[in-house]
Amino acid sequence: MINNIPQIKHTQSGNFFLMAGPCVIESEEIALRIAERIVGITDKLEIPLIFKGSYRKANRSRLDSFTGIGDEKALKILNKVSREFGVPTVTDIHESHEAALAAEYVDVLQIPAFLCRQTDLLIAAALTGKAVNVKKGQFLSAGSMKFAVEKIQDSGNPNVILTDRGNTFGYQDIIVDYRGIPEMRSFGVPVVMDCTHSLQQPNQSSGVTGGKPALIETIAKAAIAVGADGLFIETHPDPANAKSDGANMLHLDLLEDLMVKLIRIRKAIS
Structure with a gap:
């Protein structure tokens, strides 16, 4: 696991860990409602949890797409989730100057896939002392991610997580190469499978990203089977009306059943 994430529970359970939550912080009420459900499930099943929520969405196809409710307002909601439920939180940052601000409120800083080669951004995240989760660019090989790890570790921060979110396949689809999970684990860092973004269908003519949420269980099962750490x-409780990425989200009502199935797979390969 990662050494400097406070409050992470069930580290002795032998389970994978889970980074879960809404795509973006839409409101305090929705964030707390989602967090309460997820925490109830993960506590029951002894799955270590890091609650996820973007305080702002910078990568949008259209100018009129929802981007957030305000940076500091959303970050304070993430901090409230952490305090009320006793779980760590993660959010993504997009520019170097955002690292210090976000680090005041969350436990893990996430580097979006499109930005995983941005040296100044990786260094800024590393220098906060927070754990850094770097999403693998869909345009990069798994092996290339060792350089992202080195940039952070050489900046004095050993706490790195790598997250696979698939590879670009043509212009409007993404596929997952599961060989990348053991390859990135060989760098000595935890490796996570992003089960929802890896099912996106980007660059749709409508300007709104599509997705294949019916395959989330398939992606998750395969990832656990090949040794993903998280x-x-x-x-979201209502993906059809979520403010961002609803097309590839898992309905909150389906989360517990999926986790139960995945725990069985984890035990079978242990």
């Missing part, structure tokens, strides 16, 4: 899942 899973990243965006979930």
